[in-house]
Amino acid sequence: MSRDEVLASQNRRLRALGVRVEEGPAGRRVVAERDFEAGSVVLSTTPLEGVLLPRHALSRCAHCWRRREKLSRCGACQRALYCDRACQRRGFVAGHRFECKAMAELFSLDDGVAVDVLVASRVGRRLLHTERQTSCYSVVAATALDARGMLLWHDGDAPAVPESWAALGCDGRALAAGRRNNFCVADEMLEGIAAVSSPIGALLNHSCAPTCVVSYSPAAPDKPPVQHFVAIRRVRCGEELTHAYVDVGAPTRERRAILETNYGFRCECARCAASWTERDARLEGTATLNAVAAETEAATALRTNADLLERALLCDDDDEEAHILEAAAEALDGVVSPDHCADTWNPRSPFLRP
Ligand SMILES: [Zn+2]
Numbered sequence: 001m002s003r004d005e006v007l008a009s010q011n012r013r014l015r016a017l018g019v020r021v022e023e024g025p026a027g028r029r030v031v032a033e034r035d036f037e038a039g040s041v042v043l044s045t046t047p048l049e050g051v052l053l054p055r056h057a058l059s060r061c062a063h064c065w066r067r068r069e070k071l072s073r074c075g076a077c078q079r080a081l082y083c084d085r086a087c088q089r090r091g092f093v094a095g096h097r098f099e100c101k102a103m104a105e106l107f108s109l110d111d112g113v114a115v116d117v118l119v120a121s122r123v124g125r126r127l128l129h130t131e132r133q134t135s136c137y138s139v140v141a142a143t144a145l146d147a148r149g150m151l152l153w154h155d156g157d158a159p160a161v162p163e164s165w166a167a168l169g170c171d172g173r174a175l176a177a178g179r180r181n182n183f184c185v186a187d188e189m190l191e192g193i194a195a196v197s198s199p200i201g202a203l204l205n206h207s208c209a210p211t212c213v214v215s216y217s218p219a220a221p222d223k224p225p226v227q228h229f230v231a232i233r234r235v236r237c238g239e240e241l242t243h244a245y246v247d248v249g250a251p252t253r254e255r256r257a258i259l260e261t262n263y264g265f266r267c268e269c270a271r272c273a274a275s276w277t278e279r280d281a282r283l284e285g286t287a288t289l290n291a292v293a294a295e296t297e298a299a300t301a302l303r304t305n306a307d308l309l310e311r312a313l314l315c316d317d318d319d320e321e322a323h324i325l326e327a328a329a330e331a332l333d334g335v336v337s338p339d340h341c342a343d344t345w346n347p348r349s350p351f352l353r354p
């Protein structure tokens, strides 16, 4: 199977939704084929596989991921807990029958590794299963093809895996591709509860100023939740659809470092490529501010602040001094957060009250 065949199949399905996937000099990307209003769902897809994060193993059902007061344990491994017999049966069919014996070993690993191995194993077993089937075109075949596409486009390493993982169906390539492409499903309190493999969702590239955010609709009893990409501003026909792989509230340096470590690329999006911004000043705090302030608007604010503080120091009149100090604080408004003013004397700063 070639990349072109995968793209053709995906585009047959995606074009019906008003988007397409294309491969250009800068790599693969998803593009809008029509305008989308802010708040509209641009793309919905059902993840291929998903597993509960081990840290929730005692409080949530291993199959439907719902939080329950009372859960019953798998008697064999003692590590997978379920709402009831129905969930246990579905969970068994969905993968636990292969994983039960390996749970003790997997739970001794780091949470993130255990989840990556479980998701990669499920994807691997599904691919093996569809290879054995003779049906030509079906939903199952299409989702398997999308998963193959995800592996085809993975150009990173493919580490050797221990025999016990390979026995589950997890190979190095699926594991490495999953690490870069898996999504974390969060609950209504934005706490991560599960990891899912979503080969169609994984087609969207990252941007620190994205066009879309990811959300999930509640799970049907025997399926992972549906994944939605929602436009957070108006998206024009021809624009690339992106979402943020990292917290966009983090400063540029931090975002770039996480993207390089976890996803293997240096972000050159408009926000990262822009020169040091006022927003980063507020996010990073005073040390960075002082280092780069000379180039920015913040420098003027800091200078005004310093001048006013000097005047306040020389002032004999209490009322006038209070006014000057107030003006010094105002000079920093909108440029420097009070929380980041520890070494810029600011009467509103909680750190440095005289
Ligand atoms: Zn359940």
Ligand SMILES: [Zn+2]
Residues within 6 Å of the ligand: 074, 075, 076, 077, 078, 079, 080, 096, 099, 100, 101, 103
């Ligand atoms: Zn078990």
Ligand SMILES: [Zn+2]
Residues within 6 Å of the ligand: 207, 208, 209, 255, 267, 268, 269, 270, 271, 272, 273
């Ligand atoms: Zn960026």
